[in-house]
Amino acid sequence: MPEPHPAPLIEVRDLVRRYGQGRLGGHRLTAVNGVSFSVMPAETLGLVGESGSGKSTTGRMLLGLEPLDEGEVFFNGTRISGLSPRAMKPWRRQMQVIFQDPYGALNPRQRVGDFVAEPLRVHKLAPSRSERADRVAALFRQVGLDPAFMHRYPHEFSGGQRQRICIARALALKPAFIVADEPITALDVSIQAQIVNLFQDLSETMGLAYLFISHDLAMIRYLCHRVAVMLRGRIVELAPVETLFDDPRHPYTQSLLRAIPNPDPDHRPPAHPRFDVDAHIPERDMEMVEVSPGHFVLRH
Structure with missing residues (x-):
């Protein structure tokens, strides 16, 4: 008899966050637009994307630091989104955050x-x-x-x-889960490696799970088990870390990986057409397609 798969520690379904004037008129900005993912116990999920893609807002919504316009958040199978501050207090012991600017x-x-x-x-x-x-x-x-x-x-x-x-x-x-919101961005390069190694040691010794938000793809590859790529409030690709780096399918993911600096002075990357972010705004009704086991890509 096959062993049952472990249940997710964190699961988020169709998170939506909008900013703007609403009924009073004016444009409303959808910062997070239907984001869904899960984090397993002791897993590190990397969340990457350019500034303004909705990464930090997603992390804050997950912790209840930012209200949800739509969607649900589950911790160990229990729905915690929408709880009052008093009812949320016991759950806050299980979920903590580390901000970018110490x-x-x-x-x-x-x-x-x-x-x-x-x-x-x-x-x-x-x-x-x-x-x-x-x-x-x-x-x-x-x-x-x-x-x-x-x-x-x-x-x-x-x-x-x-x-x-x-x-x-x-x-x-x-805690069992920590949102690390770009925790190494404000640090020197030599110190960044020390902090990332500390995160890894704590994960191994305490069984901590992380949502590691970053734009540093090298650190993401070193630290994370899976990676979710965000573009304009949507996850456009989600895959195990080596699968994503070896076989990126979405053109935005491909453009991010091509932008990683190569220290070899003789290396000349092949010419590729520039990815136009404004021309590829992901819509809410687009669906994620599983192109290989555990590798999901937003249809484009």
Whole structure:
């Protein structure tokens, strides 16, 4: 008897988010237009696309930080979209976020140890101050920081250290899923590799699942199991990472991969017609077609 497939940890169905004046008149911008995907336990799903494609809005909708105009979000088979803030509170322990700008996420007037301890206090997981201090010290060690830094302020740290502090806060509640919204974009290249390796180590040791939002395709290939490519609010291609890089089917995906710099000075990429984004706006009624096992492409 074949083994049953594991159930998705996260499943989103037909997410839609619109901005604009609505009934008062004027144009309404559809930032996310019918997005559906799932994330399995301990899986890292990469979400790529150019700026303005709807990647960050999708991640925020999934966490309940952005309202849904249409669609549903499920966590471990339970529908969590549309819940009140009070009903959503237990689920927030299971889902955390790491933002692009670590300094913007930190409170400049708050010691970083108190910043990391705040979720423990809010969710009453460490009632006493000494318990919270012990837990924060353990989290600092887990992300590669000296616990002696707990009493310092954000301006005393480098960009990479600030992002490690934000990761420690995200881990404080022992979540099962993290939305990492371009978490390495604001960091130096050498620090980027350290943070990505930390993400990978945490996934292996804690079984964490990620939605890793990025425009860095090299990092996506290194870190992710599957990749979803977004264009103008729609997913146009979804595939295992090596399948996507070896056999891209949608012309937009092909154009993204051709744009990856090649360090070989003698390399001359073959000439291809320029992909016109404005001429290929994906419509809501277009369907995803499975061109090979696990490889889906929006019909174009």
